[in-house]
Amino acid sequence: MLTLVGGAAGTLFAVSLVVFVGWWVRLGFTFMVPALVLDEVGLRQGIWRSINLAARNLLSTMGLVIVLNLIGTGFSLVWQRLASGPLGMAIGILGNAALGTGLLIGVFIFYRDRMQRWKADITNLATA
Numbered sequence: 001m002l003t004l005v006g007g008a009a010g011t012l013f014a015v016s017l018v019v020f021v022g023w024w025v026r027l028g029f030t031f032m033v034p035a036l037v038l039d040e041v042g043l044r045q046g047i048w049r050s051i052n053l054a055a056r057n058l059l060s061t062m063g064l065v066i067v068l069n070l071i072g073t074g075f076s077l078v079w080q081r082l083a084s085g086p087l088g089m090a091i092g093i094l095g096n097a098a099l100g101t102g103l104l105i106g107v108f109i110f111y112r113d114r115m116q117r118w119k120a121d122i123t124n125l126a127t128a
Helices: 002-028 032-038 043-056 058-082 086-127
Strands: none
Touching: 002 043, 002 058, 032 043, 032 086, 043 058, 043 086, 058 086
């Protein structure tokens, strides 16, 4: 609809809007899997915890997501270079698996630490 009304400017606005909304959805859902696994909660509760934790730690979460994306994008270029032969392909597959696992562990540790801090703050407020 925006492209029909605004032409190129409408298209640019629509694309910017989609990217903007996608970025905020990505931030909100960053910690959904760690919440489901570590806290053993249901899907709704996991989504709520993820959004709440991301909102409480907005700048840190943004930094984490940016670093994860930069590392993932950068190493995808490395894996593509290695994939020219069968040995390089095997090294790329194993390297990508190790890197992906390490990044996921980093998200889990970030979630665990921030959740412990949040619970400690709640306990301190209750006792004060």
